Amino acid sequence: MxxxxxxxxxxxxxxxxxxxxxxxxxxxxxxxxxxxxxxxxxxxxxxxxxxxxxxxxxxxxxxxxxxxxxxxxxxxxxxxxxxxxxxxxxxxxxxxxxxxxxxxxxxxxxxxxxxxxxxxxxxxxxxxxxxxxxxxxxxxxxxxxxxxxxxxxxxxxxxxxxxxxxxxxxxxAAGSTGLTISLIGKTSHAAHPDAGLNPAQAIAELIQDLPMLPEKLKNFALVTIIHAEIGSLTFGTSAGKGSLSLTIRAFDQADLESLIEMITSEAKKIALAEKLSCEFRFVESFAxxxxxxxxxxxxxxxxxxxxxxxxxxxxxxxxxxxxxxxxxxxxxxxxxxxxxxxxxxxxxxxxxxxxxxxxxxxxxxxxxxxxxxx
Missing domain, CATH: 3.40.630.10 (Zn peptidases)
Known part of the structure; x- marks a missing residue:
């Protein structure tokens, strides 16, 4: 042909x-x-x-x-x-x-x-x-x-x-995965946030902490925050749930796996301290x-x-x-x-x-x- x-x-x-x-x-x-x-x-x-x-x-x-x-x-x-x-x-x-x-x-x-x-x-x-x-x-x-x-x-x-x-x-080429961390608390009246469990503080901490974790590895790795969401646009309500999405990448497969492990355990630790439940969803995973x-x-x-x-x-x-x-x-x-x-x-x-x-x-x-x- x-x-x-x-x-x-x-x-x-x-x-x-x-x-x-x-x-x-x-x-x-x-x-x-x-x-x-x-x-x-x-x-x-x-x-x-x-x-x-x-x-x-x-x-x-x-x-x-x-x-x-x-x-x-x-x-x-x-x-x-x-x-x-x-x-x-x-x-x-x-x-x-x-x-x-x-x-x-x-x-x-x-x-x-x-x-x-x-x-x-x-x-x-x-x-x-x-x-x-x-x-x-x-x-x-x-x-x-x-x-x-x-x-x-x-x-x-x-x-x-x-x-x-x-x-x-x-x-x-690097390995990578998308990860969404969902944090579930409890809504309350915005006048009484102490009566609920608002994930805002936990998400703020994760946004600060997670991109620093690759520094613990010897080879190249990167955590990129791509999306965050807390509550809804209801001004009388203190948020009861939120999520944070990130892309994780590394040049070494073992590094990628240990970075995922570090991220999930950090998220669990912060969620526990804030009395929130925590779920993970992985998408678009590449070796x-x-x-x-x-x-x-x-x-x-x-x-x-x-x-x-x-x-x-x-x-x-x-x-x-x-x-x-x-x-x-x-x-x-x-x-x-x-x-x-x-x-x-x-x-x-x-x-x-x-x-x-x-x-x-x-x-x-x-x-x-x-x-x-x-």
Whole structure:
């Protein structure tokens, strides 16, 4: 298939975005594309709308997995490409349309020339943006059939030169989680606050204390307060409940877990002192994305042989990627592909995946396949 038909696929995907957990029509389009490629095995409804296509070699060998994301964002596109999103308030503003197209292009290469050994798994996961999809995939019993020896993924990166590969060994991107702490007391008349249990003081203390907790850790970690709410706009009533929402992030998975532990125990301690009950709700949890040194070596040899410019990033990225969960379960490698210095940032309403990256992405992934599976 020509690169122009990959271009058509990318632009069709761009016009028809679906958000996390709703990607069934997107999955149908990918399924139709692979029907022509005759993979040796197809797994559907993997972790919900997920798909896996398996290309097998004649000889035994390693199983390598390459991942793309199916979901778009719940944001209105304001750019004006000819293939602009046709769905109000939904758009591919993170480039998952491009990432899917790259994995489809890799599928074409594998259909033309099967691997000689082992198996290559092309995985399309749902709900990357919410940090749920990787967990759904790993928890699906069907995943046991495709549990890989190595897993690979890329993400396009605006702000870096077009086609530049951005990488590092060890942590590539932070782990993070959203947390809402709910404090429940008792309302009373505003003239008699002492007759109630108002969470205002506790929330004020948490706002002061929690962002300081990362200082107790050696590596980078961050607590960002994103939302607070106390009572209601009823001037005769002393508040009886409130909540505080924060984002917690760290470069090390153990640090992330101990920071969560510190935050929850601090909140319980303050709630107890104020005679409040306390509940926790975690959302959008992403594991740390960690690059395995063996996987990195294989990939970086390929990247050098392709003559691509490599930038070794001194610090991990502070954002998170759902691929991190794969990296916590098998040797993995996630790298960035520069989308151009003047490309709008990810999640901006004018962002559009640069189509020039399709061939670059396919070439890197095919090189990795040939290095591992022949």
């Amino acid at each position: 020509s690169s122009s038909s990959l271009l058509d696929l990318r632009q069709t995907l761009h016009q028809n975005p679906e958000i996390a957990g709703e990607e069934s029509a997107t999955a149908e389009k990918i399924l139709a594309f692979f029907a022509k490629l005759n993979p040796d095995q197809t797994i559907t409804n993997l972790g919900g709308t997920g798909l896996a296509f398996i290309f097998k070699g004649k000889n035994p060998g390693k199983r390598s997995l390459f991942r793309a994301e199916l979901d778009a964002l719940p944001i209105q596109e304001t750019g004006d490409p000819s293939y602009k999103s046709q769905i109000t308030d939904k758009a591919h503003l993170c480039g998952h349309d491009g990432h899917m197209t790259i994995i489809c292009g890799l599928g074409e290469k594998l259909a033309e020339q099967r691997p000689t050994s082992g198996e290559v798994v092309l995985l399309f996961q749902p709900a990357e943006e919410t940090g749920e999809g990787a967990r759904w995939i790993l928890d699906d019993l069907q995943f046991q059939q495709i549990k890989p020896d190595f897993a690979f993924a890329l993400h396009n990166l605006p702000g870096f030169p077009l086609h530049q590969v951005v990488t590092r060994k060890g942590t590539f 740390v994305s960690k690059n395995n040194s063996d996987a990195a070596e294989i990939a970086e040899d390929v990247i050098k042989n392709l003559g691509l410019d490599i930038m070794i990033k001194p610090e991990p990225f502070r954002w998170s990627e759902d691929f991190g969960l794969f990296s916590q379960s098998c040797p993995s490698y996630l790298f960035g592909l520069g989308a151009g210095e003047n490309c709008p940032q990810l999640h901006e309403p004018t962002y559009d995946f640069p189509d020039q990256l399709i061939v670059t992405g396919v070439n890197v992934f095919e090189g990795i396949v040939r290095a591992i599976n022949g």
